[in-house]
Amino acid sequence: MITAVLDGGCRSSAGAGARSAEDVSGQGAYGSNDPYDITDAGLAGAGVRRIEWADRSMPVLRQIRARFTEERPLNGLKIAACMHVTTETAGLIRTLQAGGAQVALAASNPLSTQDDTAAALVEEYGAAVFARAGTDRAGYYRHIHQALAIEPDLVLDDGCDLVNTLHTERTDLLCTVKGGCEETTSGVIRLHQMAREGVLKFPMVAVNDTHTNHMFDNRYGTGQSTLDGIIRATNTLLSGKTIVVAGFGHCGKGVAERARGMGARVVVTEIDPVKALDATLQGFRVLPMDEAARHGEVFITVTGNREVIREEHFAVMKDGAILANSGHFDVEIDVRALAELAVDVHHGIRPQADEYALADGRRLVLLAEGRLVNLAAAEGHPAAVMDMSFADQALTCRWLARSHQDLTATVHRVPAEIDTEVARLKLDSMDIAIDVLSPAQEEYLGSWRMGS
Incomplete structure (x- = not known):
């Protein structure tokens, strides 16, 4: 339950809505001015090789990245993300960057963090990453605060901890956030509760609830x-x-x-x-x-x-x-x-x-x-699975950048056309063709006048 008082006004990070470093149960300073916090920059080479390996199995995201490079739909936007720092996530971060976004990434689970991937994202791809494998609870939340120091326009969450932190400890940033995406069932449940209590302050999209995500990410x-x-x-x-x-x-x-x-x-x-x-x-x-x-x-x-x-x-x-x-x-x-x-x-x-x-x-x-x-204990979903999930995320970020002003501060579904587009791109990458309705079939489905 969110108990913070949310007045909706933006203040500087030293204002009443932000907690000082000393307030965080003795955790020490957030270190918000640090450009990154990773275990070993020397692991970047190995991380690049792993990221490139995963990228081979992510053809949909590659197509979207190429499109984003030309369109630049996220130009000038700052995105704070709290996600599993894995090779597959690196593909999404690179796609957002190709669209013109500045990205800061914190780990959503210390046990899933791949230190070589974190190093590659910092050293090779220029992302601000705050993630160390095995960090403790204090380090976990410190990293979320460091990612939020970017003062984001959009947020990507995996479990709602970043959104929760915004609504409880960094309320000074709330009015700069245009919207965000949530990847998990658990996070969507928390967001719906926030919306019911009337405390959610910006639109969030339940990427977890797309048909492609339920099928590929959840089931397979x-x-x-x-x-x-x-x-x-x-x-x-x-x-x-x-x-x-x-x-x-x-x-x-x-x-x-x-x-x-x-x-x-x-x-x-x-x-x-x-x-x-x-x-x-x-x-x-x-x-x-x-x-x-x-x-x-x-x-x-x-x-x-x-x-x-x-x-x-x-x-x-x-x-x-x-x-x-x-x-x-x-x-x-x-x-x-x-x-x-x-x-x-x-x-x-x-x-x-x-x-x-x-x-x-x-x-x-x-x-x-x-x-x-x-x-x-393993490596999470295969890259081919995350290809579709992160394609949903990337296209939803583009949609939010264009449409956020028309959305209320509640939980929204991904537009059906995004889900359909991701499935179509996946089928194309697999060289699978499907049938197309004839004009007569379209007329029949769109009319109530034709009987048996």
Whole structure:
């Protein structure tokens, strides 16, 4: 819940709406005058090679980048972004720059930050990047403040933390922001709540809610990359395992489908009767978590809610059960309750795997500290997936630059023509042709007068 008083007026950063460096719980100065904050500039060469490799699988974004280079639709605009600092994100940043924007980027998750990518963006591509792999909570928010020091016209968020910070700690910047995009389900949920409470001060576009994003990013991207993270962290055989998928939204469907495709027995837990029925009719077993906890060998949360797996579930799980989260925030598995139950914790039994030993001799394995397993233990979505998501982002930024004055301070959908254009460009890049309506067909669909 946003509790800051928002008067809508712009002030200098030293004004009443901005918190001083000393106010941030002893975190120290924001360092807002620093041009960047990365781990090692010497990693830039390796980062460039990785970025160029990912770019090969992002033909849609390459086409948009070429178009932006000619059109310069973002000329003179400043964009602050809080996103995963990965090779795929680098493709988006380069596209925004090609459109004329000045970009400052903070990491949306310290465990997903690729230090070589951050170095390449700074040294080779001239972006202001504030990201270090493994930084603590204080460093995470310091980096958000450093990105906001650009005094942005547009914002790109991945989980709503940057937008939240603007509305609580940097209210002096609110009236300069023309609008922004949100990439995640969790972030969109937070934005809708802000809009309902009447505190959202500029239009935000739910890029997460496009058809292309639900299909490629949520279903195919999360589905594949989640299992990739679990396999990398544990080297376990999924075939024959009972995997419990908590949540049957777009991401949960992708995880469940891919787990079944690898030979797992999949159990789905849900709170929505329609989604539970959908899972049942697709052949998945549906149980409440209280019962599923007794059967599962691998648990994957993808709900966007907190404490989906908690103390009473830990108490009945099988020895060796694996716990993984693929929701945006690290709240879906009650890690604190797990730690309190444990008599010993063996950190790092494998990379991104910690073993919690319980008093009765059972051991539960938590992956990636309960954070996004697909990004912390693997590399996130394949570049081909993010090609479409970031194409949506880039074209939406262009639309916001042109149309922001006509939008109210609430959550908006991406215009349907952008979604369609991205899908068309993707099909073109795959050499796939589709049918076109004939004039007679268009007339028939547009008329109510023709009967049987």
